[in-house]
Amino acid sequence: MSALLRGLARWASLLSLFVGWEILARAHVFSDFLLPSFSAVVARLATDVASGDLVLAVGLTLYRALAGFALAALAGVAIGILIARLPLARWFFDPLVSIGLPMPKIAFLPIFILWFGVFDSSKILMAAFSAVFPVIVASWAAAEGVERAMLWSALSLGAGRRQLLWEIALPASLPQIFTGLQVALPISLIVEIVSEMAMGGEGIGGTIITEMRFADSPGVFSGIIAIAIVGSILVKAMELIRRWLLVWHAEAQPV
Amino acid sequence: MRYAPLLLVALAWEAAPRLGLVRPDTLPPLSAVAQAWVKLLLSGDLARQGLASLEDLVAGLGIAIVVGIALGILMAWYRPVEILVNPLVRALYPLPRSALIPVMILWLGLGAASKIASVFLGCLLPVVLSAYNGARGVDHVLVWSALAAGASRRRVLWEVVLPAAMPEILAGVRNALALSFILLVAAEFLIGQRGLGYLISFLGEGGVYDAMFAGVVTVSAVGFFADRLYLMLMGWMLRWRE
Numbered sequence: 001m002s003a004l005l006r007g008l009a010r011w012a013s014l015l016s017l018f019v020g021w022e023i024l025a026r027a028h029v030f031s032d033f034l035l036p037s038f039s040a041v042v043a044r045l046a047t048d049v050a051s052g053d054l055v056l057a058v059g060l061t062l063y064r065a066l067a068g069f070a071l072a073a074l075a076g077v078a079i080g081i082l083i084a085r086l087p088l089a090r091w092f093f094d095p096l097v098s099i100g101l102p103m104p105k106i107a108f109l110p111i112f113i114l115w116f117g118v119f120d121s122s123k124i125l126m127a128a129f130s131a132v133f134p135v136i137v138a139s140w141a142a143a144e145g146v147e148r149a150m151l152w153s154a155l156s157l158g159a160g161r162r163q164l165l166w167e168i169a170l171p172a173s174l175p176q177i178f179t180g181l182q183v184a185l186p187i188s189l190i191v192e193i194v195s196e197m198a199m200g201g202e203g204i205g206g207t208i209i210t211e212m213r214f215a216d217s218p219g220v221f222s223g224i225i226a227i228a229i230v231g232s233i234l235v236k237a238m239e240l241i242r243r244w245l246l247v248w249h250a251e252a253q254p255v
Numbered sequence: 256m257r258y259a260p261l262l263l264v265a266l267a268w269e270a271a272p273r274l275g276l277v278r279p280d281t282l283p284p285l286s287a288v289a290q291a292w293v294k295l296l297l298s299g300d301l302a303r304q305g306l307a308s309l310e311d312l313v314a315g316l317g318i319a320i321v322v323g324i325a326l327g328i329l330m331a332w333y334r335p336v337e338i339l340v341n342p343l344v345r346a347l348y349p350l351p352r353s354a355l356i357p358v359m360i361l362w363l364g365l366g367a368a369s370k371i372a373s374v375f376l377g378c379l380l381p382v383v384l385s386a387y388n389g390a391r392g393v394d395h396v397l398v399w400s401a402l403a404a405g406a407s408r409r410r411v412l413w414e415v416v417l418p419a420a421m422p423e424i425l426a427g428v429r430n431a432l433a434l435s436f437i438l439l440v441a442a443e444f445l446i447g448q449r450g451l452g453y454l455i456s457f458l459g460e461g462g463v464y465d466a467m468f469a470g471v472v473t474v475s476a477v478g479f480f481a482d483r484l485y486l487m488l489m490g491w492m493l494r495w496r497e
């Protein structure tokens with residue numbers, strides 16, 4: 001019953017946001033330019049989806065953000081595990097990571113433009129560079145936190161080093177690594193959009209900026225709604241993948 | 256000794272362009288960047304743009320912290336607020352916050368107000384959620400005993416709930432601090448006018464790459480030290496805990 005109520009409240013409050021927006025716009029409290037009506041924005045969203053422009057722009061942004069995220073995930077997990085296992089790797093990466101993690105990576109955008117231009121590779125690498133540090137830190141902590149007893153018992157049962165890594169260490173550190181990935185994914189999306197806004201070109205970030213320059217406010221708002229929907233789906237998808245990957249783990253058991 | 260690898264990186268940075276491994280106009284040697292930095296410092300540009308950035312950052316982040324803590328605790332403390340606001344917070348949380356910068360430009364124009372508003376909106380939700388989670392996690396026994404001892408609800412809020420929620424709030428504010436740098440620099444790239452982000456992109460577009468690198472190093476260093484300072488502040492504020 002209370003779950004039902006909560007579900008209702010959830011939709012009611014979103015609905016009242018949209019209704020309030022529509023009323024505010026219809027009453028012309030602000031000009032149409034500042035606040036186009038919600039229905040106008042939805043109509044615009046439908047037209048842009050139907051024409052394929054929006055799907056293309058959002059798809060391109062999604063592709064770049066996910067490509068950057070994938071690079072960050074691969075490199076981050078590899079570096080994190082290396083740091084935990086090789087003293088030399090720890091010596092080298094520890095100060096770099098401790099400086100790189102809190103550093104505002106977005107400031108490197110002009111350097112990436114200088115090095116890689118203003119096209120796909122530059123935008124993808126920018127997202128990867130911004131998202132890699134949380135993954136490194138999470139994988140490092142995870143690999144370090146694997147219970148020794150578990151490793152010892154696997155060893156005494158005759159597991160080889162390779163098996164130890166793939167069948168014991170990696171699965172045992174998966175929950176923590178995944179938490180790092182869940183932090184990294186929104187970062188890569190945020191940075192991807194900023195890169196597109198700053199570098200221009202195709203993609204939803206560039207599209208929104210162009211619409212802004214042409215004072216096309218329904219376009220700007222519909223772009224933001226599209227990207228909000230994509231963001232929610234990504235976050236939800238990560239939760240589902242986590243549940244699916246960690247079915248065996250204690251966190252998935254009903255309390 | 257711990258920071259020896261940084262020295263290695265610095266050496267590689269100096270050597271690579273000098274030995275012709277990379278073109279000096281794509282990676283100016285570290286010494287040239289250092290000279291450019293000193294020149295920026297002496298000309299007063301660095302201080303002027305740095306202060307401008309600091310102003311906008313502090314304003315946006317400061318308002319986000321105050322409003323966020325208030326909203327989060329109200330959500331945890333009053334049912335109606337929770338029912339009304341919580342679904343909105345959860346629905347808006349996954350929105351990539353940088354997408355709001357163009358709307359702020361539409362609404363507030365190309366100026367400091369848009370930057371402050373972008374930082375504020377970007378940082379608000381992490382603070383709200385941390386305050387909400389922190390206040391909800393407060394041990395009920397603490398609240399009941401304070402109420403039973405005759406404390407008013409307002410006093411319980413100020414003297415029991417807020418301190419008990421503090422560790423979580425401070426962690427949320429640390430996330431917001433990192434986000435505020437991203438949003439401010441992004442807004443400065445897009446809006447221009449003033450600030451370190453503007454200085455960097457201006458120098459980059461003008462092809463003054465040694466100075467551009469000096470600017471990037473400055474912003475990175477400021478972000479890093481801001482986080483370190485904040486960690487120290489956090490330790491000091493939580494010194495009463497075990």
